[in-house]
Amino acid sequence: MSGGLLVAGTTSDAGKSVLTAGICRWLHRQGVRVAPYKAQNMSNNSAVVVGPDGRGGEIGRAQAMQAAACGLAPDLRFNPVLLKPGSDLASQVVLLGEAVDTITAGTFRQLRPRLAETAYGALAELRETYDVVICEGAGSPAEINLRAGDYVNMGLARHANLPTIVVGDIDRGGVFASMFGTVALLDPADQALIAGFVINKFRGDLGLLQPGLDMLRQVTGRPTYGVLPWALDLWLDAEDSLAYGRVLGRPAAPHGSEWLDVAVVRLPRISNATDVEALATEPGVRVRLTIEPAELAAADLVVLPGSKSTVADLGWLRETGLADAVATHVAAGKPLLGLCGGFQMLGRAIHDPVESRQGSVPGLGLLPIDITFDPRKTVRQSVGTGHGGLPVRGYEIHHGYVSHADPGLTPLLTSDDGVGEGAVLGAVHGTHWHGAFESDGFRRWFLTEAARLAGRSGFRVAPDTSFAAARERSLDLLGDLVEEHLDTDALWRLIEAGPPAGLPFIPPGPPPS
Numbered sequence: 001m002s003g004g005l006l007v008a009g010t011t012s013d014a015g016k017s018v019l020t021a022g023i024c025r026w027l028h029r030q031g032v033r034v035a036p037y038k039a040q041n042m043s044n045n046s047a048v049v050v051g052p053d054g055r056g057g058e059i060g061r062a063q064a065m066q067a068a069a070c071g072l073a074p075d076l077r078f079n080p081v082l083l084k085p086g087s088d089l090a091s092q093v094v095l096l097g098e099a100v101d102t103i104t105a106g107t108f109r110q111l112r113p114r115l116a117e118t119a120y121g122a123l124a125e126l127r128e129t130y131d132v133v134i135c136e137g138a139g140s141p142a143e144i145n146l147r148a149g150d151y152v153n154m155g156l157a158r159h160a161n162l163p164t165i166v167v168g169d170i171d172r173g174g175v176f177a178s179m180f181g182t183v184a185l186l187d188p189a190d191q192a193l194i195a196g197f198v199i200n201k202f203r204g205d206l207g208l209l210q211p212g213l214d215m216l217r218q219v220t221g222r223p224t225y226g227v228l229p230w231a232l233d234l235w236l237d238a239e240d241s242l243a244y245g246r247v248l249g250r251p252a253a254p255h256g257s258e259w260l261d262v263a264v265v266r267l268p269r270i271s272n273a274t275d276v277e278a279l280a281t282e283p284g285v286r287v288r289l290t291i292e293p294a295e296l297a298a299a300d301l302v303v304l305p306g307s308k309s310t311v312a313d314l315g316w317l318r319e320t321g322l323a324d325a326v327a328t329h330v331a332a333g334k335p336l337l338g339l340c341g342g343f344q345m346l347g348r349a350i351h352d353p354v355e356s357r358q359g360s361v362p363g364l365g366l367l368p369i370d371i372t373f374d375p376r377k378t379v380r381q382s383v384g385t386g387h388g389g390l391p392v393r394g395y396e397i398h399h400g401y402v403s404h405a406d407p408g409l410t411p412l413l414t415s416d417d418g419v420g421e422g423a424v425l426g427a428v429h430g431t432h433w434h435g436a437f438e439s440d441g442f443r444r445w446f447l448t449e450a451a452r453l454a455g456r457s458g459f460r461v462a463p464d465t466s467f468a469a470a471r472e473r474s475l476d477l478l479g480d481l482v483e484e485h486l487d488t489d490a491l492w493r494l495i496e497a498g499p500p501a502g503l504p505f506i507p508p509g510p511p512p513s
Contacts (some may be wrong), residue, residue, distance in 0.1 A: 002127045003495040006157045006193075008137035010168040010178040015200035017062040018234055018478055019167050020136040025069040025479030026488065027132055035130040036066030039119040039152045040081040040138055042091065044271035044308045048381050048395035049074040049097060056379040057097015058082055058397060061274055066136075069475045077122040081115045086269065086308050086355065096122070099377050109149065116151035120159055127160075132495055135162060142185040144510070154190040163195045163494040165225060171201040176212050183220055184506045191506060193499045196222045198486065203230045221504040226486030233477060247288045248277060254284030256460030260451050262287045263299035265322060267313040267341075271306035272397070275339050278437035279303075281470045282447060283462045293325035300454035301335045302326060304342025306434065310371075310400065311356035314345045314363070323364060330366055335427045335450040343422065343430035344371040344400045354399050366428050372403035382433055384415040386442040387449075394433035401432075427453045438467045 005023070009016040020036055027034040038060060047064035051057045059079035067074045082094035086102070093101045093111065095118055103111055126133045141153035141164070149155070157164045166182055168175040179197050186194065197216065202209065206227060213224045232250050251259075264276050266289040273289075280287040288295070296302050304326070307313040317323040330336050338346045347369040351360045354373040363371070378396050386392045392413055411420030412431045422431030429446070437443040444461040451459035482488065494500075 003132040004127065004135060004160060004162045005132075005491070005495050006135045006137055006153075006162040006164040008141045008153055008157075008164050008166050008182075008194075010140055010142075010166060010175070010182050011172070012139050014169045014172075015167045015198075015228070016136050017066070019198060019200065019228070019482075020134050021062075021066045021069040021475065022478035022482040023134050023491065024066050025475050026482040027134070028070050029479055029483075033131040034070050035072060035075070035126050035133050036063055036070060036078050036136065037123055037126055037133050038063055038079050038136040038138065039123070039156050040083065040115065041079050042083040042085065042138065044084050044269065044306075045274055046082060046084070046094075046272065046397060047074055048379055048397060049076050050381060051076050051097050055097075056381060056395070058094045058099075058379060059097065061272070062136075065471075065475075066134075068471065069478065075126075077126055080119045080122040084271075084308055087312070092308075097379075099379075112149045112151070116149075116155075119151055119156070123156070123160060135160075137164075140182060141166070141190070142182045144185055154186060154193065157193045158189060161498055162193065163499040164193045165196055165198055165491075165494070166194060167198045167200050169200050170209075171203075171230070175199060176216055179216060180219060180506070183222070184509060187510045188505050191509060192503055194222065194503065195494055195500055196490075197224045199224060199227045201230045202227045220506055223487075223490070225490055228481050228485050231477060231481065234474060246290070247286065248280040249287070251280065251286045252283035254459065255462040256284065256458050258284070258451075258456045258458035260285050260301065260447060260454070260456055260459045261299050262301045262303060263296050264289045264303040264305055265296070265317070265326075265342075266291050267305060267307050268316055269307050269309040269313055271308045271341060272339075272434045273305050275305060275434050275437060276303055278435075278443055278467045279447065281467050282443070282465050284459060285447065291320065291322070293321045296322065296325040296329055299329070299334075300456055301337065301450045302329050304336070304338045304345055306339050307341030307345075309355065310341040310344050311350055311352050311358050311361055313341065314350070314361070317345070317364075326364065327366070330426075330428060333427055333453060335429065335453040336366070337446075337450075338367075338428075338430035340396075340398055340432050340434060341400075343432060344398075346423075346428060346430050347371050347402075350400070351403070352400070367423050367425055367430060368406035368409060369402050369423060370404040371400045373399045374401060375399070378432075382415060382421070384413050384421065386413050386436070386439075387445050390439070390441040390445060392433070392436050392439045392442045394431075394435040394439075396432050397434065398432055440466055443467070 041060035045061040063079040347363040412422030
């Protein structure tokens with residue numbers, strides 16, 4: 001068979017990514033050869049995939065997570081178009097894993113036919129390879145100002161004749177109005193593909209919701225396939241940092257007698273914030289994102305995460321007083337961790353004719369290194385060792401590189417080819433590697449060292465925390481939620497038979513184009 005389904009949403013962060021992953025895990029458990037797909041993703045959280053030519057390429061982190069739900073290694077075709085915002089007006093275009101251009105809203109229209117052709121081609125290949133492809137939309141299908149050139153939502157559904165379900169987040173309020181409005185704003189041909197709804201993040205007595213579900217069916221002629229309950233443990237592999245609250249996950253009680261408090265600076269163009277999720281899986285580690293200098297002063301460990309706009313975000317650190325708070329934290333002997341762009345900010349100077357085109361700007365001066373940006377983007381998976389020979393795996397996505405370092409500076413990591421990576425100077429640590437803290441032994445060493453530097457003598461790492469196991473538990477939970485709370489027989493009929501016939505048109509809807 002060559003079945004398919006599109007999961008659309010009433011808004012961004014309505015639950016499309018997690019529902020897609022849950023359906024994928026449910027089908028995988030049934031022995032179905034299933035693959036995920038998102039035609040276009042706008043996110044600075046990406047994963048590195050080794051392409052057919054052996055080179056590293058990027059896809060959205062959420063699609064890598066969905067691949068794991070399917071029991072698959074990530075594939076560049078799972079997210080053929082990735083837009084990485086570098087400012088409010090411009091984004092880097094990653095096409096089948098490779099950065100090919102930087103666009104604005106105006107130039108995007110010129111490039112869109114090429115992107116659509118690539119996206120449609122990738123989906124066609126996947127449907128020839130797998131029994132089922134579960135597609136995820138982007139934003140809302142009812143963005144009527146963007147419909148003319150859409151190839152991600154209803155444009156994709158119409159091109160591939162995909163039955164479409166619309167998921168809405170009841171926690172935001174107004175879910176029935178947003179679901180009805182989503183359908184009613186679409187033209188007849190698009191509405192004919194909207195098969196029904198799923199409600200996400202419900203808390204309370206389902207009986208109180210039933211009258212609304214009944215009325216939604218009456219006014220749209222479409223069923224609700226199920227109501228997914230609120231689940232606190234679903235926070236790993238967020239598609240975008242905006243999906244995070246202030247505190248990551250649900251911190252477990254300390255293994256020792258003290259907590260370790262970690263403050264992650266929420267940079268304006270934060271990138272691959274998923275790095276700190278691994279720290280948050282450890283019992284007794286409280287990880288929070290913040291923009292408040294006072295919260296850095298109270299933290300045991302401060303993290304400067306990755307950035308898609310290193311120089312601009314460095315300027316923002318200075319404007320907000322956060323740069324001074326970081327310096328005060330380090331002067332007190334407390335640990336600081338810089339990751340990728342955050343690592344680059346720690347040096348003496350950044351020479352950037354590529355990303356910001358501002359030339360040379362002073363860094364924070366906390367490490368004796370200089371950073372230079374190169375037009376060629378480093379995108380690769382990395383393997384090596386950390387302190388004491390502990391194995392570490394990670395990946396790199398960056399334009400900047402260390403162009404000068406003082407002799408004798410201690411690297412944080414050593415790659416398998418013997419090259420030192422990153423730096424350690426007193427309490428300051430930095431690396432270009434993303435994902436390094438998913439390596440359990442290295443994470444435990446680092447947190448133990450951070451606790452020592454912070455004076456948290458009562459903190460102890462748990463001996464058996466596994467990040468990979470935590471991710472699998474999250475994926476299994478998604479599969480459980482789909483099996484237990486959705487009408488999977490009806491979903492299977494959609495996947496197998498396509499859009500139901502005779503779905504009613506809901507006015508006002510624009511006239512057919």
